[in-house]
Amino acid sequence: MAVPQFVVNAYRFDPYKNFKFRVRWDGKVVAGVSKVSALKQSTEPVTHREGGDPSSSRVTPSVWKFEPITLERGVTHDPEFENWAKKVWNVEGDAMISLKDFRKDIIIELLNEQGAVAKAYKIHRCWVSDYQAIPELDANAHAVAIEHLVLQNEGWERDMEVPEPTQT
Structure with a gap:
């Protein structure tokens, strides 16, 4: 007899999908x-x-x-990626660099199909080592413009306080 992979939802056989997640900081x-x-x-x-x-x-x-973690998203007017990148390097000079808060702890949450948090990981003391504001632009392409951040970090751990969600 097979050992169930899920404690709370013993009838669930499929692992979680990788397309439902969210990222939190601040x-x-x-x-x-x-x-x-x-x-x-x-x-x-x-x-x-x-x-x-x-x-x-x-x-x-x-x-x-x-290893560094890369975050990607479509280019919008939301300034969060750019604002964080400016804390490490700023066109206005070294005086504008933030020594007190250029590092952030972030949380990555993996969601089940119903949108409940199934697992969460805390990533410690991240800072932006690479920021791409816009990609290479091509008038002949059929693509979304993507910005990305590369985050150096000092480790991550699973948040063991996140319980397995009950599914109906």
């Missing part, structure tokens, strides 16, 4: 985010040999890191 949902890159953590391996065993090597964990 206590509010950020408008229009259409794509979020994967949350990825990696640990660099170190290979070494012991002196008494020269014919084989061993691998141990070393430095770990959290």
Whole structure:
């Protein structure tokens, strides 16, 4: 007999879809985010040999890191992406850079098909390392103009206080 994947909804067999989500920072949902890159953590391996065993090597964990996260959305008049990017670099000079609040904690929420939060992840001390205001423009293309942010971060963790939603 198969072990159920869902505790509260034992009749559910399908994993959550990746197209229902939202991103929050500064206590509010950020408008229009259409794509979020994967949350990825990696640990660099170190290979070494012991002196008494020269014919084989061993691998141990070393430095770990959290990969940058990219957020994308269609270009609108909402200034949230641009305002955050300006906290790290500003055309008005170094005096306009914000040293106290250029880092933000963000929350990424994965929603079920009914729109209830199924899982949430807290990403710590993010800052903008890359901002694209508009893409390459092409009069012959049939595409939406997309802006994006690349966020460096100091780690993420699942919010264990978010319960599995009850589904009807």
